[in-house]
Amino acid sequence: MGSGAKDMRAERDRFVAFAFSAADLMLEIAGDGSVLFVSGAARLLTGEDGDRLTGRQFSSLVDEADRHFILNLLASLTVGGRIEPVTVRLLRADGAPGPICVLGGCCLPRQESRYYLTLSNARLPQAEAAMANKRDYQTGLLASDDFEDRAGDRLKLARELGSEVKLTLMEIVGLRELAENLPAEESRALMSDVGALLRGQSIGGDTAARLDPEKYGILHATPFDQEAVTEQVRNLVRRSGPAAAAAEAVGVRGATLDLHAKGMSDEDAASAMAFAVQRFANDGAEGFSLRSTEDSLKALLNTTVSRVRALRSAVTGRNFQLVFQPIVRLDTRTLHHYEALSRFEGGGSPFETIRLAEGVHLIGEFDLAVVQRVVDLLAEKRRQGEVIDVAVNLSGHSLESGIFMAALREILQVDPTLRKQVIFEITESTQITNLVHAANAVRQLREDGHFVCLDDFGAGAASFPYLQALDVDYVKIDGAYVKALQAQGHVRDQAILKGMVWLCKELGIGTVAEMVETEDQARLLLDFGIDYGQGYLFGRPEPEMRLEPLRLPDDPGGHRQPGDIRLKRG
CATH class of the missing domain: 3.20.20.450 (EAL domain)
Structure with a gap:
């Protein structure tokens, strides 16, 4: 065997070792989404041998809840680009839910029509927690309450690792009305596409949420290009058939918050983020809305930090x-x-x-x-x-x-x-x-x-x-x-x-x-x-309780109750 062939084999072995040191399964995917090559623990993850996966659509191996998200993720993968690790659930051949995995991938230069994907069995409790979260049925995004918990965990982890994390609060104006006027099938496809787009922008694909019918929150580590996202949303609308003419009426507005304020503990940073999300989702509580500028949103974060400290003082000092x-x-x-x-x-x-x-x-x-x-x-x-x-x-x-x-x-x-x-x-x-x-x-x-x-x-x-x-x-x-x-x-x-x-x-x-x-x-x-x-019909909350003692017989309904006391008039 010549030295050139040995060098090629050694280089191949290095790449294979590199892939499997971080993954259980490696797949080569054609431009049409079909599986060309499989290596690794295919039976462990999918329930089938690798040769039986060849020729199948990769999306058929993914649970339906994550399938749309993965298709959009692959469609956005450019030559020389890579997929940041995201959490997905696989689907076994018999239709039963498969294991939760971490998916990574890339499209190598000079390989425009092929993708290389890796799958790792996610044994961490965090992955199980991510899949157990409640999701919005239209978009597949996290529900508001679960987003606060999930994003808080991600934020703490990122701060421990010294990573920069940002929170983008955004409103997609006009999307809800447009979707409601579409035929049911087209409406479902559009909202699912929008959800997949936003999931792809988030950390791990599981820190984006629908906070309100038109309001969204995304925790991300890479820069968030609002103009690019706006155009991508409009492109999705243009593809939705009769709604194409309405694409220009759909707009995205919002701002990004830096969650790494100096002097804040992990707990205070997570609480400040949760408070900002609640204020944003309510849109009107204490005058907060997305008409505010980015500086105003940063001021909101500072105000939240002050409230955390004031709360500690109020509790400890009664x-x-x-x-x-x-x-x-x-x-x-x-x-x-x-x-x-x-x-x-x-x-x-x-x-x-x-x-x-x-x-x-x-x-x-x-x-x-x-x-x-x-x-x-x-x-x-x-x-x-x-x-x-x-x-x-x-x-x-x-x-x-x-x-x-x-x-x-x-x-x-x-x-x-x-x-x-x-x-x-x-x-x-x-x-x-x-x-x-x-x-x-x-x-x-x-x-x-x-x-x-x-x-x-x-x-x-x-x-x-x-x-x-x-x-x-x-x-x-x-x-x-x-x-x-x-x-x-x-x-x-x-x-x-x-x-x-x-x-x-x-x-x-x-x-x-x-x-x-x-x-x-x-x-x-x-x-x-x-x-x-x-309620107000009977009395508003007041600092003093005005009454005269008068115990009445037990309620005839038969359940236990405290004694009744007659209101003191005047």
Whole structure:
């Protein structure tokens, strides 16, 4: 064998070793997408030998949920270019889901009609978590809540590795209306194409999200060319048939945030990002919109950093206020109990502040501070001869912590006589991830003599699993159903509301409706069988609780309840 042939073989062996040191399977793909050559652990990843894969379309090896994304990714691969590693799920020959893999690839110079792809079995928990995330059914992009969690994890990892990561918030103006006016098949194809385009811009192909019908968020490491993305979106619209003429009316606007502010911890950077995403998705909360300039968005990030620090100060220094809103029996209009609500300096949204507290892992400490203040207030009222029942909100995050539960019970054991006066409302501002721990916590609270309410029932997909797992005394029905009571075209909402009330009565659970503002609403809610109401009709949140003690008989519905107290008039 000549030296030239030996050199060629050695060079080939080096390239093969280079490929398989980082991958389990290597494929050569023709320009039409068919498999030309396979080497490596084909049976392990696909369930078939390599020779049976030759001639098949590579896209047929990919799970349907990721197929469109991969096709768009390959179509965008240029000569001399490469695919940054992305996470995909394969599909086995029998149609069953295959393993989760990391896909990489390139198109070598002088090989314009061929691609070289590598697949590695993704054994990391991160890959499993990525595939378990909830996705928007039209675009395949992450849902808003899962994007915050996923992007936060990616951001922390990038900062640990010293990598630069940026967040682009963007609005594709006019796309939603255009898609709604297309035939169903063309609409699905267009939105799927847009989703695949944005996924391809994101880190790992799994850090892009649809935050709102026209708003998107992308976490990326490489530069984001807004003008290029705008033109690519318009090209997709032009390909969608009858909508071609409308392509110029579709526009992309937004800005990019640098998430590497000096002096910020990983946790604060992730929380600042999450807060900015929430503000952007709401578009109107505290005056934020994409009409802001890039400088304004950077100022928002700085403001968020300041809020994180102010929140820490408020929690550790107990520097917050409580106001109390009455909850009344709808049949007698007597006061059942009050709900304690938090207020912070500056008048910012309490909901956003609580989300921020969860993001920076201060929510448990904050919940304990609120409980301590309520317990002190109830003890003082009792010394004055007033017996008051007050509901305190507990985050689902707090319930999952054994340390939190031990600290909470320690506070409540100081004066066990107050236990029946302290009601706990479990909030769903973020999803409970460990229902077993939460169920144990709820059971312990009830055994200790507390009543427990599940807040915002019907607002999220997890409401019914929560009701199945958590043995509660009350549910508070989300105010959206109350608002829709008298609106035209909301027959479905009313039917769902009646169904929820029926289910709760079957389970012996009391029902509370929030955001009750009119007598007509109160009357309809009573007719539907709802037990209690909360809203401006009965009283706004105020710093003081005005009442005179009067215990009434137990509710004839048969479920446990605190005593009712008649409102003090005048």
